[in-house]
Amino acid sequence: MEIKVLGPGCANCFKMEELAKTAVKELGIEASVVKISDIGQIAIHGILSTPGLIVNGNIKHSGKPLPSLEKVKELIKVEA
Amino acid sequence: MLKEFSSYAVYSLFGMAQGTRLSGAFEFFIYDTIKIFLLLCVIIFAVSIIRSYFPPERTKRILSNKREFIGHVLAALLGIVTPFCSCSAVPLFIGFVEAGVPLGVTFSFLISSPMVNEIAVVLLWGLFGWKIALIYMGTGLLVAIFAGMIIGKLKLEKWVEEYVYKIKSMGISAESTKQAFKDRLVYARENTTDILKKVWAYVIVAIAIGGFIHGYVPEDFLVKYAGPQNPFGVPIAVALGVPLYSNAAGVIPIVYALMEKGMSMGTVLAFMMAVTALSLPEMIILRKVLKIKLLAVFVSIMTVTIIGVGYLFNAIL
Numbered sequence: 001m002e003i004k005v006l007g008p009g010c011a012n013c014f015k016m017e018e019l020a021k022t023a024v025k026e027l028g029i030e031a032s033v034v035k036i037s038d039i040g041q042i043a044i045h046g047i048l049s050t051p052g053l054i055v056n057g058n059i060k061h062s063g064k065p066l067p068s069l070e071k072v073k074e075l076i077k078v079e080a
Numbered sequence: 081m082l083k084e085f086s087s088y089a090v091y092s093l094f095g096m097a098q099g100t101r102l103s104g105a106f107e108f109f110i111y112d113t114i115k116i117f118l119l120l121c122v123i124i125f126a127v128s129i130i131r132s133y134f135p136p137e138r139t140k141r142i143l144s145n146k147r148e149f150i151g152h153v154l155a156a157l158l159g160i161v162t163p164f165c166s167c168s169a170v171p172l173f174i175g176f177v178e179a180g181v182p183l184g185v186t187f188s189f190l191i192s193s194p195m196v197n198e199i200a201v202v203l204l205w206g207l208f209g210w211k212i213a214l215i216y217m218g219t220g221l222l223v224a225i226f227a228g229m230i231i232g233k234l235k236l237e238k239w240v241e242e243y244v245y246k247i248k249s250m251g252i253s254a255e256s257t258k259q260a261f262k263d264r265l266v267y268a269r270e271n272t273t274d275i276l277k278k279v280w281a282y283v284i285v286a287i288a289i290g291g292f293i294h295g296y297v298p299e300d301f302l303v304k305y306a307g308p309q310n311p312f313g314v315p316i317a318v319a320l321g322v323p324l325y326s327n328a329a330g331v332i333p334i335v336y337a338l339m340e341k342g343m344s345m346g347t348v349l350a351f352m353m354a355v356t357a358l359s360l361p362e363m364i365i366l367r368k369v370l371k372i373k374l375l376a377v378f379v380s381i382m383t384v385t386i387i388g389v390g391y392l393f394n395a396i397l
């Protein structure tokens with residue numbers, strides 16, 4: 001499974017990355033968490049407000065407020 | 081009811097003496113704090129529900145290929161409900177351009193979104209009254225429509241960095257925005273707490289300025305420099321406001337203090353617009369997609385328009 005966290009590097013983007021990593025660990029699944037911070041790349045992925053979360057090519061979340069850890073787990077689990 | 085509660089709290093609960101300057105200030109402080117936080121909660125919650133229907137993706141679709149007047153009006157209005165923070169400015173800009181939103185319409189949105197929003201309007205309402213809040217909102221929208229139209233008319237597409245036009249999105253889009261109403265309520269609650277956490281300190285400071293500095297610094301302290309009589313008051317306030325970076329909540333304490341001490345309303349509103357709509361960090365971020373010439377045109381048009389608004393209000397208010 002491929003998880004992408006997209007954001008240029010603001011505080012919320014780091015938090016989102018942490019959330020994704022924690023969620024993967026707690027779910028005990030095999031997944032790579034990739035951080036994408038290049039602005040052009042973020043735009044190519046169709047994210048308009050950061051931070052964005054893409055799981056297996058589907059946009060699961062974008063913008064603020066950040067989802068809770070439970071919510072992130074749920075978002076990842078449905079793609080597993 | 082709020083008034084009675086404030087007096088009760090000050091004189092019975094805290095046992096302060098009636099009729100002193102300090103107890104009066106305290107009463108005012110408690111009353112205003114409760115009133116403004118109630119307003120903030122109710123209005124941010126309501127706007128958040130509306131907002132859940134207009135995520136940036138939907139706004140982009142609504143605005144794409146809209147031309148001329150209607151596009152600018154819609155962009156300015158959607159700017160009220162569609163949030164964006166300066167760290168999202170670039171992906172948002174690219175996304176809009178890629179979806180065929182005209183450059184000028186994109187600017188109308190980029191101007192309106194940080195300048196006219198529910199937080200600014202509630203705070204102005206709570207501190208200065210609903211008339212000032214409506215005036216700020218109305219002129220903020222007009223400034224966004226007008227400045228965007230000028231940028232559109234000037235045909236400055238060539239001054240957008242070339243790579244922006246080459247970006248083709250992978251065509252993935254967020255899952256359907258159809259949410260149950262219950263989910264929208266959850267979102268609204270989260271958004272309201274999120275915003276309140278960020279702004280409460282500024283709001284308290286603003287109210288404290290109103291309650292406590294009031295009466296300790298002479299009211300006409302600034303009149304000589306920034307009152308309606310000084311023709312340079314507006315441009316100076318705007319020139320000071322442009323490089324300053326703050327959101328609407330952050331600038332409110334300063335605005336309140338300036339106004340309390342005799343700065344005229346037009347100058348105060350122009351200052352607030354300059355601070356929220358134009359900022360150095362945002363320009364640096366936008367430089368990634370805009371050539372320096374376009375940035376310069378944007379800043380000049382905005383500066384001149386905001387100065388115009390300031391003069392207009394000084395003349396009529």
